[in-house]
Amino acid sequence: MTIDTGRIREDFPILHQEVHGRPLVYLDNAATTQKPQRVIDALVRYYQRDNANIHRGIHQLAVRATEQYEATRSRVASFVNAPDPRGIVFTRNTSEALNLVARTWGDEHVGEGDEIVLTVMEHHSNIVPWQLLAQRKGACLKYATTTPDGRLDIDHLRSLITPRTRVVSVTHASNVLGTITPVSEIAEMAKSVGALFVVDAAQSVPHMAVDMQALGCDVLAFSAHKMLGPTGVGVLCAPPELLESLPPFLGGGEMISVVREDASTWADVPHKFEAGTPNIGDVIALNAALDYLEELGMDAVREHERDLTAYALDRLQSFGGITIHGPLDVDERGGAVSFSMDEAHPHDVSTIVDGHGVAIRAGHHCAQLLMRHLRVPATTRASFYLYNEPREVDALIDALEDVRRVFGHASARSAV
Amino acid sequence: MTIDTGRIREDFPILHQEVHGRPLVYLDNAATTQKPQRVIDALVRYYQRDNANIHRGIHQLAVRATEQYEATRSRVASFVNAPDPRGIVFTRNTSEALNLVARTWGDEHVGEGDEIVLTVMEHHSNIVPWQLLAQRKGACLKYATTTPDGRLDIDHLRSLITPRTRVVSVTHASNVLGTITPVSEIAEMAKSVGALFVVDAAQSVPHMAVDMQALGCDVLAFSAHKMLGPTGVGVLCAPPELLESLPPFLGGGEMISVVREDASTWADVPHKFEAGTPNIGDVIALNAALDYLEELGMDAVREHERDLTAYALDRLQSFGGITIHGPLDVDERGGAVSFSMDEAHPHDVSTIVDGHGVAIRAGHHCAQLLMRHLRVPATTRASFYLYNEPREVDALIDALEDVRRVFGHASARSAV
Amino acid sequence: MPVPEVQFDELYRELILDHYRNPRHRGTLDDATHHAEGLNPTCGDEVYIDLVLDDETVQQMAFEGQGCSISQASTSMLSDMITGKRVSEARDITKKFEDMLVAGQEPDPEIGDLEAFQGVAKFHARIKCATLAAKVLEDALESPVSAQRGG
Amino acid sequence: MPVPEVQFDELYRELILDHYRNPRHRGTLDDATHHAEGLNPTCGDEVYIDLVLDDETVQQMAFEGQGCSISQASTSMLSDMITGKRVSEARDITKKFEDMLVAGQEPDPEIGDLEAFQGVAKFHARIKCATLAAKVLEDALESPVSAQRGG
Numbered sequence A, B: 001m002t003i004d005t006g007r008i009r010e011d012f013p014i015l016h017q018e019v020h021g022r023p024l025v026y027l028d029n030a031a032t033t034q035k036p037q038r039v040i041d042a043l044v045r046y047y048q049r050d051n052a053n054i055h056r057g058i059h060q061l062a063v064r065a066t067e068q069y070e071a072t073r074s075r076v077a078s079f080v081n082a083p084d085p086r087g088i089v090f091t092r093n094t095s096e097a098l099n100l101v102a103r104t105w106g107d108e109h110v111g112e113g114d115e116i117v118l119t120v121m122e123h124h125s126n127i128v129p130w131q132l133l134a135q136r137k138g139a140c141l142k143y144a145t146t147t148p149d150g151r152l153d154i155d156h157l158r159s160l161i162t163p164r165t166r167v168v169s170v171t172h173a174s175n176v177l178g179t180i181t182p183v184s185e186i187a188e189m190a191k192s193v194g195a196l197f198v199v200d201a202a203q204s205v206p207h208m209a210v211d212m213q214a215l216g217c218d219v220l221a222f223s224a225h226k227m228l229g230p231t232g233v234g235v236l237c238a239p240p241e242l243l244e245s246l247p248p249f250l251g252g253g254e255m256i257s258v259v260r261e262d263a264s265t266w267a268d269v270p271h272k273f274e275a276g277t278p279n280i281g282d283v284i285a286l287n288a289a290l291d292y293l294e295e296l297g298m299d300a301v302r303e304h305e306r307d308l309t310a311y312a313l314d315r316l317q318s319f320g321g322i323t324i325h326g327p328l329d330v331d332e333r334g335g336a337v338s339f340s341m342d343e344a345h346p347h348d349v350s351t352i353v354d355g356h357g358v359a360i361r362a363g364h365h366c367a368q369l370l371m372r373h374l375r376v377p378a379t380t381r382a383s384f385y386l387y388n389e390p391r392e393v394d395a396l397i398d399a400l401e402d403v404r405r406v407f408g409h410a411s412a413r414s415a416v
Numbered sequence C, D: 001m002p003v004p005e006v007q008f009d010e011l012y013r014e015l016i017l018d019h020y021r022n023p024r025h026r027g028t029l030d031d032a033t034h035h036a037e038g039l040n041p042t043c044g045d046e047v048y049i050d051l052v053l054d055d056e057t058v059q060q061m062a063f064e065g066q067g068c069s070i071s072q073a074s075t076s077m078l079s080d081m082i083t084g085k086r087v088s089e090a091r092d093i094t095k096k097f098e099d100m101l102v103a104g105q106e107p108d109p110e111i112g113d114l115e116a117f118q119g120v121a122k123f124h125a126r127i128k129c130a131t132l133a134a135k136v137l138e139d140a141l142e143s144p145v146s147a148q149r150g151g
């Protein structure tokens, strides 16, 4: 099955607008994706028909809301082939999921002199929680580097893993380089020293079929808003036994069993990790996003993005004066394409491109370590999703020509 | 200005449905409130027109989303008269806001033998985070009791405050008893010993005009979903200087300034406390809820609920065989009315009442300490909001008659 | 007052209300050989079960607890049903009772009066009230008192 | 290729591009009496400013930094503008420059060439790029080097 973007784009009302008098070309999907009408309808339906607080209510609305909320949990588990729905915790976003693991598992199992292995291409959300843990515990952080062509240097990663390694946490797909990492291989390295293996799947689960058990990771984290779902929902997946062994993260309503004056006992997982009223409406709407993705098929999504990425890499390379950061082989990468233009800073590129209705991102992409590693202050990034079309790549290239006109003009003049 | 529920109910699509063949009567507003079409429209508009990740984007959608997100922050600050929008942090819910304070301020300032003063009527969300803190630090918890008529025993509270008191955290309005607490008076007690004064305003901000600076508290916490807003947004209000002095809570994107391999520096408040992609859509929709409330006027909302509560207390008292928990004077209470029926357990009451289309709540209401204090296993609770009408109280009373028929019938029969 | 669509008589069968009003086997057993307790955190129902097991047979059962009619009546009725039965039969009855409630199966004749709870299956928020006793009983059958004291 | 609706020539005025290509006063000052640095965390722009203040006058200014055309050109142009001015005048210019950008006010004649940045006020995401130099300069004017070394 292939993706018919003509039909698909009908489902995304936001795409049918003009920006600065030009049709919107949305190429900032690594930051967040747009939502199909079906997801918006799910929100509307929830608030117009079923809204109630969950878990404790006996009345009809509470029963309906609870059943729909829990249905998303089961659906998420099967979407990534997690071992058990009881191992699915809804957080605000990927960042919170990673913090949860660092706070609970980390504080229990990481001690002075222990090692946490990351990579230089991690998003800040997969760095800072571990830094804070390392500071609390006197542990140390090690970063695997990348190869000159932008892949993960797996030999370097292997050399960092020692018997003192307690946590290995890596991104499954880089939000800057696009690089897909060999997660199963890393899983074995982590397992061989008994380290917890965490995968930041924020950029993989939305774009390809991910089977958590096949990957062999202990923890998988991702965000609904990057996969057609609403903002405000993150997912933490782990085996329920792992979660059961952890101390609580946030305290409050819903996560307790018995509260006494001096101490309390905890509810069963996953509720133990969902303190207070959850983001019920958005969790329920996530189910509609998963519906949408499953109907298309994640393999078709992957194939579509691979083709589009190949086309984009091609056009950028033949444009000239552009450095592409990350692998050029589309089998080793996802659809986030970062580049630098000789004549202009990424922010200037982004401003001019925006003037053409083309939304891309410029900056450090929450990956300052990688920027330093690449020796660039920032990059320009275009990132694709299932509704993007080759003509949108063309629109980007046209806009880049305008960047060259504005900035090239200046250099021509200054040469006079 | 008074509230015209006839007109208002037009704005709430969910209210116009039948449940079990009877018109829905929604009296579970302390758990969560329903949403006016305007709030639903704001969500739809955001996802159909403006959706983008905020703060780092240069393109049009990112600019629009960022401006609307920050506009809600300013609006929230003025809604509760907080000292500065930079002191408004968006969390998932009240529970997370309270955990944030306990983790950051608590871990910095509370030590062994220090005291944390709460009340027996606190929601678990205002107990468990402090218990976890006390356990981490070897601090001790003290609980102010209630008077026999269900008010806070202010003399008892005063007697608990000592020079070792580091935190005083109390609810502004009880979600079980309805009781409104004398917050300004408690603020002075807390200030006199230099304790941090935290107010759980989850049940007050939605129902009455709250002026944070007039109350004199350091921290105010509440939830959007209890005040016409979507699920998934909580608010923490504090002076920006207080927040600046705190260590970070969650680490990740958006909350950093510079990330280096071994350590990082933090963004300015409030961003330092908003790690990762926030719940952008729902924060923006909260603004529409505040619009709605401000147009009605919080004094009118309060008056409407007071009248309705008076009517409900009256009808329940004259029903007979019912014990009302909490003050009977409507000037000292909000619209959460808990009661026990002689002949039936709250869950049985709730099931039968639901059969009449009336949504109420039964259970411990996340207030197990209070249940023990009241010597009841659970209570039945009806709670009102701006769209409720006296005829809905009548519907509840009719349903309670059916409870009496079912359970009274049995006792009559067993007497044969 | 119009009669509601929901048939409460299906849920609150006379037999259930009778066990709620007049619980059988309520109390504790000084010579209990097995014991377990359980709590339904979502609604606060509590059940404590004492058993005297002898020769693979349930000689006696007693319970304490608090909660709604469904949780208390089901415990009472279960105690009636299993007293004098072999442990394996008690397990069987408990399992079939749960199957009726959770999986919505037609009641097995073996569960006797417990079929009165069949209506609960339709009230999703109340199923846990009815399965609490079953869970605690299953637990008690596995939990010798001496082991608890020793542990 | 159709011409876009947005008038980039308003933003990228020739004078700005010229300062970006050929920054004035770039470097450091060994005998700096005042110093400050600033970072725009949302976009990574960096500016470092050295000053020699003497007799309440800005004798010299030099800067280093990296970032977009707006952040670097504005620093360059500011350095041109304030060199030789009294400290109070430098503050005044800086303030008026910010007023134009943030408050959207008409440029005060006193800010001279800096009025080239007026177009930035319409590009909300870029205002911070232009105010960075102003903020770091204000900071530098208050930050004697000796105090920093001492502190």
Ligand SMILES: Cc1ncc(COP(=O)(O)O)c(C=O)c1O
Pocket: A252, A253, A275, A276, A277, B030, B031, B093, B094, B095, B096, B123, B125, B126, B171, B173, B174, B175, B200, B202, B203, B223, B366
């Ligand atoms: C008084 C009080 N505090 C705190 C909370 C917790 O709010 P949330 O579940 O939104 O975190 C509630 C809501 O149930 C409440 O009524």
Ligand SMILES: Cc1ncc(COP(=O)(O)O)c(C=O)c1O
Pocket: A030, A031, A093, A094, A095, A096, A123, A125, A126, A171, A173, A174, A175, A200, A202, A203, A223, A366, B252, B253, B275, B276, B277, B278
């Ligand atoms: C690889 C990666 N990890 C983590 C995150 C953080 O996701 P969120 O902002 O939803 O917490 C992102 C999103 O920017 C990402 O691309």
